[in-house]
Amino acid sequence: MPGQGAEGERVPVRPRRPTMIDVAKEAGVALRTVSRVVNDDATVGEELARRVREAIARLDYQPDERARQLRSGRTGTIGAAVRNIAITHPVLREVEIAARAARLNVVAMSTDDDADRELEAVMSMCRRRMDGIIIEPIAEDHGYLQAEIDSGLAVVAFDRPAAGISVDTVLTDNRGGIVSAFEHLVRQGHRRIGYIGDDERIHTGRERATAFRDCLRGIGEPLDGLVHPGPIEPARIAAALGLLRARGVTAVVTGNALTTVEVVRQFGPDFGGTALVGFDDFPLSDLLRPGLTVVAQGDREIGRTAIELFRSRVADRARPVRTVTVPTTLIVRGSGEVQP
Structure with a gap:
């Protein structure tokens, strides 16, 4: 009762x-x-x-x-009262703000995009009998959470869908964001456009790379040598950028903020010579010269929606599972407007 x-x-x-x-x-x-x-x-x-x-x-x-x-008499945990744990994770910041407004507390743990670390972190939260978990999934199978869900745990996935379980989910319009970036560059006169993105084993990396390939096909450009997904490692990104330059690209789309930062670092003083549109906004991107044109995710909307879905699930565990897709916004600052 x-x-x-x-x-x-x-x-x-x-x-x-x-x-x-x-x-x-x-x-x-x-x-x-x-x-x-x-x-x-x-x-x-x-x-x-x-x-x-x-x-x-x-x-x-x-x-x-x-x-x-x-x-x-011991908890096995260490409290972290730091200046801003979410400064490089804006969605987590928005989750915290929305949770605080709902008089909820958030305990955050990092998974580092490692499935074993995710399992360790999530099950640690389950053992502490938290009311629910908001998860940015990485594992190929989250079936290990089914027993917890059956016992009443409220689970909300964001950014990526959870695999093997049916839970409320908040996603970004990855395809729409890539299409808006690509079409913006085409309107500036670019045809040779390259892509450097995240590993395709990750849902967002896969969706964005696939959308970019479809954009290239749409204007009749070959795919060979123009699409470079993979781990976010400086050496890999530098090599991809070298290959794109060798292919004569005049514009680049990057698949997330970490990739964008590394591409800007590789460009160095020649940053202004190639048009660049990054997926994800981040602090100081408007202070570059030229300012960075980005496809911004609706971080506030994602965080607010995740908390709303969590509260709705706690209030009515039998309600149908929902998936909400949040649109992106193209923010024009200069780097995507460099002419070929």
Whole structure:
């Protein structure tokens, strides 16, 4: 049954999770035995430990991190009160602002686009019994979250869809953004346009590179040597830029802010000689000479929508899953207007 909130609003009760008591009953052992197995006590007999582990697997029991913290007096975490953790992640900043307005707290962890690190971070949050997770997915399969979702965890994906689970999602109009950048350069008189972007194993990198290839086909230009997706590494980006110059390109579209910064660094004093449009805006981009023309994502809209979807899911866990696509905006500052 729903409970009553502080202001009389009805608050849905999260479904009950299996407890240590349930595991003890399932395994036919004492509660203390379960506790010792969960805490890796090597003195538990092999047969008892096996029965407990099998019961844990059958019930899909997850240890309550808060209870462990109370017993040990330690949390296993370090608080970070830094100047601005989100200065290089504007969507996270907007999530924090929207969450604060809704009287919610955000605990952020970095995944570094590593699937193993993502699993570690997300499951750490689950063990701490957070109400929900807003995730920028990287793994090829997020099925490991299904049991948590079934137990009432609210999950919202942003920037990229989660794989193997059906959750509320906020995406950027990647194709529309690339098309607007490409068409803008064509209007400036460019035909030889190159692309340097993110790794195509990442959803956004794949969508943007695919959209750029379609743009080239649309004006009858060959693809060979003009499209360069890959890891965001200085050497790889420098090599791609060298190949584009050898192909005689007069304009470049970059697939995200980190790639753009590296391309600008590689251009050096010759930055103004080639037209450039970057996907993603970032601080100081307007102070370059010429100022950087960008395809700006709707960071505020993405963050606000993610929190709205989260709150709606908590209020009604049975409602249909939603996917919201936020449009982009072309901001003209000069670098995309360099003539061929």
